[in-house]
Amino acid sequence: MSDNTKITLEVFRYHPEGTGQTASKPSYDRYDVPFHDDWVVLDALNWIKDNSDGSLTYRWSCRMGVCGSCGMMVNGEPKLTCAAFLKDYYPKVIKIEPLVNFQVERDLTVDMEQFMEKLESVQPYVIRDDVNQTDDGEYKQSPAQLARYKQYSMCINCMLCYSACPVMGSEPEFVGPAALALGHRYNLDNRDQGTSQRMDRMMEHEAVWGCTFVGECSTVCPKNVDPAGAIQQAKAASAQKYFKKFFVPKGAGK
Amino acid sequence: MVRELTAVFIGGYLVFLIVLLSKLASGKQEFASLIQALDSPVSQVLHLCVLVAALWHSVTWFNLTPRALPIFIGEKRVADTLVAVVMGYLPWLVVSMIILWAISEDWFASVPN
Numbered sequence: 001m002s003d004n005t006k007i008t009l010e011v012f013r014y015h016p017e018g019t020g021q022t023a024s025k026p027s028y029d030r031y032d033v034p035f036h037d038d039w040v041v042l043d044a045l046n047w048i049k050d051n052s053d054g055s056l057t058y059r060w061s062c063r064m065g066v067c068g069s070c071g072m073m074v075n076g077e078p079k080l081t082c083a084a085f086l087k088d089y090y091p092k093v094i095k096i097e098p099l100v101n102f103q104v105e106r107d108l109t110v111d112m113e114q115f116m117e118k119l120e121s122v123q124p125y126v127i128r129d130d131v132n133q134t135d136d137g138e139y140k141q142s143p144a145q146l147a148r149y150k151q152y153s154m155c156i157n158c159m160l161c162y163s164a165c166p167v168m169g170s171e172p173e174f175v176g177p178a179a180l181a182l183g184h185r186y187n188l189d190n191r192d193q194g195t196s197q198r199m200d201r202m203m204e205h206e207a208v209w210g211c212t213f214v215g216e217c218s219t220v221c222p223k224n225v226d227p228a229g230a231i232q233q234a235k236a237a238s239a240q241k242y243f244k245k246f247f248v249p250k251g252a253g254k
Numbered sequence: 255m256v257r258e259l260t261a262v263f264i265g266g267y268l269v270f271l272i273v274l275l276s277k278l279a280s281g282k283q284e285f286a287s288l289i290q291a292l293d294s295p296v297s298q299v300l301h302l303c304v305l306v307a308a309l310w311h312s313v314t315w316f317n318l319t320p321r322a323l324p325i326f327i328g329e330k331r332v333a334d335t336l337v338a339v340v341m342g343y344l345p346w347l348v349v350s351m352i353i354l355w356a357i358s359e360d361w362f363a364s365v366p367n
Contacts, residue, residue: 147329166255213318214255229321236322 007035007090009044011056012097014104026104028095029053035090041081042070045096045108058108065222068158072108073097078163078220099163101172115159118175121201122183127194139191152185152230154223161217161227167210174210175202177217177227184230187237195237203238211235257314263307316342 009031015024031052033044042060049056060070063082070081075095086094102110132139161177162168168176183202187195202208211231218228277288291297320337 144326144329147331148326212258213322214258215318216255218321226321229324232318232322233324 003034005035006032007044007086008032008093009041009048010093010095011045011048011108012095012104013056013107015055015106016104017106030093033086035086037087039086041072041074041079041084041086041094041096044086044094045081056108057106066156068156071099071158071160071163073100073163078160080158080160080222083222099159101163101165101168102159110159112159114172115157115162115176115179119157119179119182122175122179122207123194123198123201124179124182124186126186126189126192127197128191129193141190145190148190149185149188152181152188152225152227155182155185155225155227156223158222160220160222164216164220166214166216167212171206171210173206175204175207177211177231178225180208180211180234181225181227181230184234184237187234199238199241202234203241208234208238257311260307260311263304264311267304267308312346316346 010028011031012026013024013029014026031044031048033047036043042063045056045058045060049058058070058072058081060082061067062069065080065083068080071078072081073079073096074081074084075089076097078099081096096108098104098108098110102112102115105111126139155178157178159178165174165177167174180202183198186192187198187202208231211228213228213232215228218226221227274285274288277285316338317334319342320332320334323337323341325332325337
């Protein structure tokens with residue numbers, strides 16, 4: 001590949017601030033970017049920001065699929081732009097858009113507020129009835145106990161699954177794949193004692209039962225978390241909890 | 255998302271089964287005439303479509319089972335294929351064989367031509 005090979009990016013632009021001339025309607029700008037075999041879409045966006053248009057706004061941080069902040073729609077598919085190689089699209093034009101099923105704040109950045117609220121609502125942290133003092137030592141966990149939930153703990157909150165989920169598109173109240181998978185992750189953790197209060201939220205109609213197991217969330221997940229699988233397991237747990245209350249006397253076996 | 259689409263065919267076939275049952279309830283004559291009416295290219299094509307949709311639905315569903323029902327032996331998760339075969343394909347095969355045996359023995363013989 002010669003040094004001056006180019007690839008074209010068609011980038012979604014939207015600057016809501018300002019009035020009259022300065023207020024922009026959503027539009028697309030085209031940029032010709034140097035093509036390199038080892039460049040990812042994020043490299044191309046950084047090149048645009050440094051060399052062509054400093055006003056382009058997007059989130060990114062680690063460049064290695066850990067921080068989960070550079071998720072965007074690449075040719076209509078939710079992807080981490082740090083893991084989407086230009087060579088997989090060359091020589092075609094690459095269309096970059098903000099993650100769907102979210103409100104756009106500016107250009108390629110979306111409003112994460114609702115996602116954060118949903119995530120918070122499943123209480124994704126270890127809940128204890130009793131809290132060990134430092135002298136009592138740590139909560140013990142065997143490798144087998146770790147294996148039960150480890151896959152679901154790999155989530156980096158990149159929200160690609162929220163963009164891939166067709167339920168999310170039609171029911172904005174749906175708690176969504178990542179939050180439910182993380183709730184399930186803590187339910188599976190042997191150190192946790194908060195399953196009961198977490199399930200109150202997870203058993204709601206717009207929580208696990210909103211999922212129809214299309215499975216797109218797991219297809220796009222860059223960390224192989226399989227949120228769809230986690231949600232089905234949570235459905236089973238939810239059904240168990242529901243039927244249990246007919247057989248177990250109130251207050252017993254909490 | 256093809257699996258979601260196959261539900262339309264399966265739903266349609268369930269409606270057809272209800273019609274079939276109601277015809278059976280209203281007498282031999284009615285039932286026989288419906289069976290005769292089904293012997294047309296259109297109905298054969300439709301049945302073939304439903305069969306393909308049902309197979310697709312079942313196969314994709316069985317393949318999904320291990321993800322909803324992960325089985326652990328110690329630290330190791332039992333291979334997805336094994337779970338799918340033991341919990342899905344094997345019972346499916348057994349039940350299908352029983353049904354096939356039952357209908358080939360008596361059912362066809364008892365239907366009036």
